[in-house]
Amino acid sequence: MxxxxxxxxxxxxxxxxxxxxxxxxxxxxxxxxxxxxxxxxxxxxxxxxxxxxxxxxxxxxxxxxxxxxxxxxxxxxxxxxxxxxxxxxxxxxxEVVPPVLSAPVVRRTRFGLERLVRRTGHVFLTAAIVVPVIWLASYGQLPSRKAEITPLEVAVPAADVDASVTSLAAAATSAPNSPSTIPYRAESFPVMASLTPTLSSPVTELIDDGAPESADGFSAPELVLNVIDDSWVELRDTAGDVVDMGVFRAGSQHRYEIQPGFRLALGNASGVEVRLNGNVLDVTPYQRANVARFTLREDGIDKPAGG
The missing domain is CATH 1.10.260.40 (lambda repressor-like DNA-binding domains)
Structure with a gap:
């Protein structure tokens, strides 16, 4: 207006x-x-x-x-x-002219440094996560595979086999009628049979001649293992001491004079035929994942072995 x-x-x-x-x-x-x-x-x-x-x-x-x-x-x-x-x-x-400040430059420099540190931290963190995952994927299961294979590759040195055969032969010669002596058949050493075949016959004859008998004149029960497939076998006496243990190869036969209370463990139960006094024993009821453990008596199987 x-x-x-x-x-x-x-x-x-x-x-x-x-x-x-x-x-x-x-x-x-x-x-x-x-x-x-x-x-x-x-x-x-x-x-x-x-x-x-x-x-x-x-x-x-x-x-x-x-x-x-x-x-x-x-x-x-x-x-x-x-x-x-x-x-x-x-x-x-x-009017007041605002002073020229260098703070923005310092601030940009600080922000740039923080950004660099943050990116570097991300790189190291990613590497710390990825590298162990790659290592586990590549090498994580090798130790367990080796652990499974190791028991099957145990070998008995030839020198130890010769010493064992010599000591058994000497023991059978010095005390053939001792009830506490448990004779071994030559076939119970599959590695020895392949390394020193010339020792099989003399040892067999020695054991056959010196087989002990019980006090009443009857022979002790005879255990025969016919190995069809390779199997881990462990035989312990009534005191828990190891009578025989190892990987028995397919095609071998093993004979033992035992006493009631002996315990037998088969790692591949379906690959071993068990005979006691000529009778085939059915170990199927005692199998767990093809592993059988049981206690022997004079005429058969008593019960599964504990542990």
């Missing part, structure tokens, strides 16, 4: 009055109150009061001061050149 330009002050008066005083006098001459001006300009009344008081430094940045003054001068019908004069003389004296 434009109002007629009346009662304008002279140029000398302009130079003596501040912009705020001129704004207030112009508003009062037009009969406008602060509240009416604030409503017309859609500004807070406090801003109008600060403009008329010359407190332009409290109004914010120069761009806002220029906008407030332009609107107020246009409303009062005053020349716009007063805006630039006021901004140049008043606001510029209060």
């Amino acid at each position: 434009n109002y007629p330009h009346t009662d304008r002050p002279t140029p000398s008066e302009h130079s003596q009055q501040s912009l705020g005083d001129r704004l207030r006098e112009r508003r009062e001459s037009l009969g406008l109150s602060l509240n009416q001006v604030a409503e017309k300009l859609r500004l807070r009344q406090q801003l109008i009061e600060q403009l008329e008081a010359g407190q332009l430094d409290l109004l914010g940045a120069p761009v806002y001061v220029r906008g407030y003054l332009s609107s107020y001068l246009k409303l009062l019908g005053m020349p716009m050149m007063l805006v630039e004069q006021s901004i140049g003389s008043t606001v510029s004296s209060h």
